[in-house]
Amino acid sequence: MGRIDYLxxxxxxxxxxxxxxxxxxxxxxxxxxxLIQRSDNGRWALPGGGHDVGESISDTVVREVWEETGIKAEVVDMSGIYTDPGHVMLYDDGEARQQFSICFRARPVGGDVRTSDETTQVRWVSPSDLREFDIHPTMRLRIEHALDRERAAPYVG
Known part of the structure; x- marks a missing residue:
């Protein structure tokens, strides 16, 4: 399934x-x-996905990281909540989804890097090399906020 982001x-x-x-x-x-390279739009991003009924939000983080990357992760804290109604994602099936995303910091606790049907590449990237990757501006914002450990409270916007 393809995806187009509108900002x-x-x-x-x-x-x-x-x-x-x-x-x-x-x-x-x-x-x-x-970082993952998404199979739906070819852009680089943090791993993630939708929250499922019956799981806690931290379970969603752990599941999505595992499914998309082969890495077992443990949630450390939250770095931001992103709800910009001006960010709409259009999918091939006609769904036009308004952004509602919570970014969590996590650490790896096991596993080995691998791809999935949602990822064409998975890589560990030095923060100094991030500018070389095709990353959507809204994803860059999440990364910048997560890197900023001096922030007193999570970003909400």
Missing amino acids: HDPDAPPANSVVPSVVAFVQNDSGDVL
Whole structure:
């Protein structure tokens, strides 16, 4: 399934759904960040996905990281909540989803990097190399906030 992201674009379709979702800022002991290349749009991103009925939000983080990367993660804390109604994601099936994403910091506790049907590549990336990757501006914002450990409280916006 393909995906097009619209960010404050007057040509964006009106949103017809909101799905609580998570992204995981997983950082290893060397300071590298776990990135995926999405199979639906080819862009690089933090692993993540939709919250399922019957699971806690931290379970969603752990499940999504495992499914998309092969890495077992443990949630450390939350770095932000992102609900910009001007960010709409259009999927091939006609769903036009308004952004609702919670970003969590996590650490790896096991597993080995592998791809999935949602990822074409999975890499540990040094923060100094992040600018070389095609990352959507809204995802870059999540990464910047997660890297900023001096922030007194999680970002809410």
